[in-house]
Amino acid sequence: MRVIPFGPPRLSPEEELVLAQLEAALDGDGTGPQAEYWRELRADVRSLAEPVDPAFVHALEHHVRRPVQPARSPRTIAAALARRRGIALAAAASFTAVLVAVFAIGVPTSDHPGERVPASVAGPAEKAPSHIHGAKAGGSEVERRAEDMGPRRADQLGPAEPAPSSAAASAEAPGEAPGEAGGRVQQLGAALTLSAGGEGVQRIADRVGHATVAAGGFVQSARVQTQQGSPGEALLTLVLPSAKLRSTLAQLERIAPVRAETQSLQDITSEYRAAAGRLASARAERAALLRALARATTQAAIESLHARLAAAADQISAAERQQASISRRASRAQVEVTVLGQAHHAGGSTLGRGLKDAAKVLTVTLAVLVVAVAVLLPLSLLLVVLMGGGRLWRRQRRERVLGSG
């Protein structure tokens, strides 16, 4: 078995003595024949080389010293950059990592509670385009987010704010049936998120209920949650006359700062017309049956017509109920109101908001750094391995010359 020694070779005491004598001799400290031998050998070896040409030394000195204050031409700058390719590579890798990190994390979206906009009553109409006037079927939605507005009230929004739902506006148009605009039958809805601030969730919820009743509507459901140490939250479902939706919303917005508001509209004209058509058909059929009954002579024909009249009466009742239901949907608007407690209050103290924003920025920065490190680390390792490998390869290539000699 062949034993491969591990680690650098150890010098024997004799070798160490020879090397020490050599060093002493070459430094001029050693005396004796051995030291003289080494000095003589060095002198012989050094004398073997031709002496350097003084003209070359002069020219070289001049050449080397010339670029003491070199002109920074673009070429020299490019050359300097090329020499610093390691730095350039590292900078490029860092830039790439930061880019990847930013894209990986994405633009930080606000997780502000104010974005918790209750679902619109429009249902499937939420994804419809927001052209209210052009809505022919399905529905549309106008959404206005006020989370960045801070404590401003809706009546302070000014002209830059989107106009309130034209559906609500049209609903109040004189001479038109509730929920109808331009001959269209529309179902209106809204969602409102209020910030209770220091007033308290329960108090705000009560004021919302009072305003609803005063507007001729009612509170369909209410859930108020208040707990010690918890910010509290209230969820109210209001039913308002469509004609008074806009004014009531404006009133609600005065109760507490608005954090988010959504208004929706669903066109139910076709549904309404279909019900009306079914009702008219049923009535026409009933009239025809009555006329036939007047002309009937046999007992069997009379009984048959009576049965059919009963069925027609049922159809008329069903169609009337359906039409009434659609009319109710058009005349009433459902409003979801969410009241958020103090902790959700966006309009808190400046210091608190500042700290919160700072924490958010730090979190995002930390996340970017973590992703950047996660990207940079393998890149750096790869770079180090490549550079080390390249250096080793160059060295081995050079040493090969000596090996072949």
Place this chain on the structure above:
Amino acid sequence: MRSRLRALRGADDPEIGAAPDFDTLFRSCVADVHAYAMSMLGDRAAAEDVTALAFERLYRARRRLDPRRGTARGLLFTIARNAALDELRRRARRAPAREDPCQLPDASADAALSRVEHRALVADALAGLGARDRELVLLKFHGQLSNGELARVLGISESNVGTRLHRALMRLRTRCVELEREAVA
């Protein structure tokens, strides 16, 4: 930084952080670097190229030099060695044998004949060494580097340098003795 470098190398070893220091280094080393390159390459023009390249690169890198990574002289010989090896690799042939020592400028006097003969003998002995041993001897004698500096130049450990240097010098000495005996016989 300068004081650290001075402490590392001693007062007589110039550093190259400033122009005067570079001048001092240049004057003290140019002959040695040239002699080393000349011995390695056996070609005056190539030796001058290597010498010029070494000083030029060292001058350009003078701002980035880290004294913890070695002395300026050691770095200079590292550059010169790499350039010489690159030149050898380019030529893809071994450096030619030394010129006849009798043609050396200091060998013209008759009184120095025996000295010249001895140098010829050393030249033959040196040429008979392996390339690695010969390079080590040349670096030691021309570069006047310590074993630590040699280790940095060669990229090996200091104890390895000691072993290789001892072996190379012993071979050189043995070869010189053999050649001397042959000459006497």
